[in-house]
Amino acid sequence: MLRNIALGCGVILLFVLQTTLLKDISFLPVTPNLLIILTSSVGFMRGRKAGLWAGFFCGLLMDIFYGELLGIYALFYMWAGYANGKLCRYFYPQDIKLPMSAIAFSDLGVNILIYFFLFLFRGRTSFLFYFINIMVPELVMTLIFMIGLYFVILKAFEFFNGLEKRSA
């Protein structure tokens, strides 16, 4: 319960940061995707179900405020969270390779879905342009921010694990 409240606060905080501060820093060419870091981390740390819900709520926030179609980001992020949940059994806190590649693939995957459904469907066919100019910069930026954010999420995860063990 406490864990979910903390997660909710995390989602809200990251969403607000991503739409205000990170957008105002004009020397960043693209905005990092903090919400996919959270969705993905929850997925591979806590499993499919938790990842699915975290992704759904992250996406829903974007849909409510900025989306053209209600539910499309919720759907993509939910899938990302679920897919990351499948990696749960391979996850060890000491090993950063899996989180890093999982977050990278999630970010890329969600962006490819967005391109496919929201751009290709409107006749924007130059995939390579969007790949080089939007997806790759966002991926790099997300991975840079991940290095800091991931350890905060990991610490929170371990803190709540300890809390649950003590109360059990």
Added chain:
Amino acid sequence: MRRNNRKKISIPSKLILLVMSVICILFIFLSYAFDIDAGPVKVAAGYIFTPMQTGIGKVGNRIYERLEKYAGMSEVYDENIALKEEINELKKEVNDLKIAQYDVNELRSLLALDNTYAEYNKVAASIVGKDSGNWFDSFLINRGEKDGLSVGMNVIADNGLVGIITETGPNFAKVTSVIDDTTGVSAMVLSSANNCIVNGSLESMDSDGTIVFSGLNDTAGVVMVGDQLVTSYISSEYNPGILIGYITEIHTNSNKLTKSGHLKPAVDFEHLKYVYVITDMKETY
């Protein structure tokens, strides 16, 4: 069988995924077909997030401005702001004069339209948040239905068209900008009154900071690079005569009838912080 029963009863995650996916897809189609939004959820979320975004945005702005000043450029910085304001003022003045002149010469007698956009009723608003991703260009402003805003109102900044309100909550409104990949604006060349369509384009915005226009019917060849494009009289959504941008590139289409090209938006979207919402709606019959 017995062992399974002893386990904690829980819904399989695959089933949740399936059900939630179906719900999402249903909502996507509903919002596409009937233009519905999140309703009460949106209202509640608006009350939670708009104050937070405003607060963090203010703090961020203050930190950011201080940082820039401490970089040893405080004088240059202040002067720059003052000069920019002056330029915007002058641009607006020139544009207003041009529009007024054009109206006097050609259209006032015909259409009795003597509006320049200095005369529209406006509400000032500040931007509280921008689209979280890198694909679209929409943002939220801190005024909403309570301040009399509604969907379809035009949004301008110092010297040109910013976009249009596409969604409103009680205390916030979503503005889709003219540089957004999905936007289309009916425009005309100010000097010759030729009509065309201006479309936002992520691709061309990302390569050289321009957006595209198409369908320009100019067989006489009077439209030049540097000409101003303003919103047209025939637009169903935009008030006429609002500056959109300056033509940077023209080429003739392969059908030899129409021209298309690129234009530089008049508004600096990168550093946009305050906007005006025109509360006069375009009247359509």
